[in-house]
Amino acid sequence: MKIVVVGSVAAGTSAAAKARRNTEDAQITIYERDTDISYSGCGLPYYLGGEVESIDDLTPRDAAWFAQRYGVDVRTGHEVTGVDPYARTVRVRELATGETFTDTYDELVLATGVSPVVPPVPGVDRPGVFTLRNPRDARGVHAWLTDRDVTRVVVVGAGYIGLETAEQLVGRGLDVTVVEAQEHAMPRMDGDMSARVDAELRAHGVELLTRTRLVRVEGAGTPGSPGAPGEADPSGGVSAVVVQDADGERTLPADLVLVAVGVRPNLDLPRAAGATVGPTGAVAVDRQGRTDVPHVWAVGDVAESFDVITGEPTWVPLGSTANKMGRVAGDALTGGSLVHRGILGTSIVRVFDQAVAQTGLTEDRARAAGHDVVVVHNIKPDRPPYLGGREMLIKAVADRATGRLLGAQAIGPSGVDKRIDVLATAITYGATVDDLFHLDLAYAPTYATTKDPVHYTGMALDNAVRGSAPxxxxxxxxxxxxxxxxxxxxxxxxxxxxxxxxxxxxxxxxxxxxxxxxxxxxxxxxxxxxxxxxxxxxxxxxxxxxxxxxxxxxxxxxxxxxxxxxxxxxxxxx
Structure with missing residues (x-):
């Protein structure tokens, strides 16, 4: 069997590694147009802030490592430019030489990932405007910060990458403004929770501008007109961004601009192969990663997943999901029986002194899905105050008719990760709110309270569902x-x-x-x-x-x- 994988980050390398574990008979080739493989994209902001000392810490494996460990031929600097699903061939260009060649496959795994969304506004292609998707991007931002007198940064977008980068750059002593088009930072959360993220950003000196859109990026001056905005800077760089809110346009000084407004799936190759794009805008696949084109698979951020609660296609591009999807496909294409069981979109991000986490349906999404929801806001310490316990807020959502737990969001300085993982597990296995009280969770005063915040959340929801304590x-x-x-x-x-x-x-x-x-x-x-x-x-x-x-x-x-x-x-x- 000849397996060709396109893409070598989380999903592609997981698919290749699992396929090799299942069989020694397959010839496995990975084509990657970049030079870095199997890197931790989620760690990139922390390299910019210095918490990660070297970018090499985020790229611990190279092509030679994969060849030695798995017998997989990883060819970096090779871009797959075309697919012929009838002949089962791919067209490949070696970027260093420009030479092209054709390779054959028995099974083709498309792990082409995503690309950053860049708003089509004037000046966004200026030097000093960056995205942060891969180590190459991070090296560019790091060099700009190191080599220039950067004091003012504008981050466009208040999702995971935007907030993590804002935190790290504040830690470097820079003035940071975050521009977000939606009503709050972390717009995937309910507004009453994401508003707390807003407050945390502002408490640490970040200027957060919500309901605000990027209009253009300006450079410094031109010869004969020093400092004139909107013109090219002969030395390269940016001087300001212009944004717009309900009150009109506003100019923000900036020495560096980071655009982090989101990502979109890289669909050129899936479309060339004839694969169907699903309702989420990512490639439609079955629960083992097959597209509707024979012998063509799609995994990771380029592909849809499935919502554990609704069963509907969903798309939440996270490295944890990409790893699972890659492993499932690598098993299935070599005769295994693994099946992807779907996701809840569970996530967590540190925003200065607060951990911000969520899993399952938000209140807004639960209502939109037709549920008669019961909601609790539970404020409890992660452990007893006499041992330094600090309060977290858990917002949990349940279905009134069935009592099923549908989702949770949590914010706090300590213990949030433990509680969101317990709640995600409960939701995955169809727990009802009364089940939460009966969970036998670990207790010692150094780690938890006798009745854990998860217990209290279940108790309050159960009383509300039963009508005894609305x-x-x-x-x-x-x-x-x-x-x-x-x-x-x-x-x-x-x-x-x-x-x-x-x-x-x-x-x-x-x-x-x-x-x-x-x-x-x-x-x-x-x-x-x-x-x-x-x-x-x-x-x-x-x-x-x-x-x-x-x-x-x-x-x-x-x-x-x-x-x-x-x-x-x-x-x-x-």
């Missing part, structure tokens, strides 16, 4: 009040806590006085209780329900969550 989010409370609904909001905290801030329009009846003073409230009105984070609010909710109040909800995440929501710009309620 929850109301800050957004829903504001929406209903803005629509004219009369809701009595009861603050059950101490006077000391209330003095620090409260929900506008609320009445103050501390929990210890609630039984005696319940007659001050109207039991026929919808009622919302709240405390700082939710626990005492739930206690007040139970008191009122036991006294005959029929419609009592607890404010999800308490006053702490509400005040964060209230500080966040968002579309008017209703």
């Amino acid at each position: 929850l109301l989010s800050p957004a829903e409370l504001d929406r209903r009040r803005a629509a004219g609904e009369k809701i009595q909001v009861v603050d059950v905290r101490s006077a000391k806590d209330r003095a620090k801030g409260f929900v506008e329009g609320s009445v103050h009846i501390p929990l210890a006085e609630l039984r005696a003073r319940a007659g001050e409230l109207d039991p026929t009105l919808p009622t919302v209780t709240y405390c700082n984070k939710g626990v005492t609010g739930n206690a007040g909710q139970n008191v009122l329900r036991n006294l005959g109040f029929t419609d009592v909800a607890n404010l999800s995440g308490g006053n702490k969550n509400y005040q964060q929501f209230a500080r966040t710009p968002h579309p008017p309620a209703g």
Whole structure:
């Protein structure tokens, strides 16, 4: 058998390695147009900031290593320019010489990956404007930072790469502005969570401009017109970017511009082979990586995956997914039975002092998929405060009818990775919210609380699903009040806590006085209780329900969550 793989990063090398593990009889060739293979693209921002000392640490394997370990012929600097699926041939150009040749295959694996999206605006091709997709890009940015007097950087795009790079460049002492077209940074998350990412960026000196688009990139001056914007800089480089928001255009000084607005699949070869592109814009494949063209496979970022919850095609280009897809295809094309079981889009990113993670459906996506959702905002420490525990916020989403856990998002300085992985595992195996309380999770006060944040999340969701302790989010409370609904909001905290801030329009009846003073409230009105984070609010909710109040909800995440929501710009309620 002759296997040809196009592309040598996560998916391509995984496919080749698994195929070799399955058989010694196959001839396996990888063609790669770049010079670096099997690199850690996710580590590139940390090289720019100095946390990774050498770019070589991110490129530990080369063609010679693969040849020795797996007997795989990796040919870097070779670009596959065409595919003939009927003759089962590929056309290859050796970039160093320009010579072309034809190679044959029995099985062809397309792992062509993605390319950065670059907005088609004037000046975006100037020296000093970079993307960050591969080690070559990182070397270019690093050299620009090292060789020039860079003090001001504009990062266009507030996704993973944009935020990681912003963090690292702030660490180098640079002034960083992040420009994002959407309402918040991390736009894949729900707005009430991504707003916390906004706040973290600004707290560390990043100028974050949301709902703002890049208009053009300007250079320095031309001879006879020193410093004139919009003209070529004879020494090369940029001087500013022009952006636009609802108030008009604005000029931002910049010595370096990093464009990180997203990526798109490299579809030239799949299309040349006749493979169908799916609804996500990536190549449609079955659960082993086959395209609809015989003997042609597509894996990694160029190919669609499948949503574990909905079963629908999805596309979330992550290295972890690419590795799995490559391994599955390498097994299947050599007679194995591995099947890709889909993804939840689980991800995590460090933004200064906060870990930001998500898995499964967001509240917005769950509603769009037709679920009647129950939402909890759970604020708990990762371990006891007496051993340095620090609070994290978990927002979890469940289906009201079935109780199935649908998704979670979490933000906090410590322990977020553990909780999001537990929740991702639970979702993968179809857990309902009541299952979460029964998980036998590791406990010691150096690592967790006796009831873990995951347990508390399940308990709150279960009570809400059963109707015994309904929850109301800050957004829903504001929406209903803005629509004219009369809701009595009861603050059950101490006077000391209330003095620090409260929900506008609320009445103050501390929990210890609630039984005696319940007659001050109207039991026929919808009622919302709240405390700082939710626990005492739930206690007040139970008191009122036991006294005959029929419609009592607890404010999800308490006053702490509400005040964060209230500080966040968002579309008017209703």
